[in-house]
Amino acid sequence: MHKDQVELELRLLIEEVTKGHEKLLAGEDFGLQGISRRIDAACQAALALPNEEVVEMHPLMQELRTRLQDFSAHLNEAMERAGMPTSGAQPDNAQSEDSHNSDDEGRSDG
DSSP states (O other), X not given: OOHHHHHHHHHHHHXXXXXXXXXXHTTSOOOOTTHHHHHHXXXXXXXXXXXXXXXXXXXXXXXXXXXXXXXXXXXXXXXXXXXXXXXXXXXXXXXXXXXXXXXXXXXXXX
């Protein structure tokens, strides 16, 4: 892939992640299925460029990374609000304590 193609793909990915983030914040389906393969391919293509061109791609890759981190943080928050486990959660301890408490509430002593 040539530098111009890599740059275009990175810009398109940034735009797609940004739109997906906006949809997530609006409570809509954000539709980013399959994007991880495209991100991986674009970053690999950028890193395969000559060194001076890789340096030129660095700000775009950094921006993509930042947008993905922001999206991920908001997605984790939305999942937590919905009661879904997140990658940053500690499911073993927190869930086992919560499940024990909810089990105790349903029992009658007698």
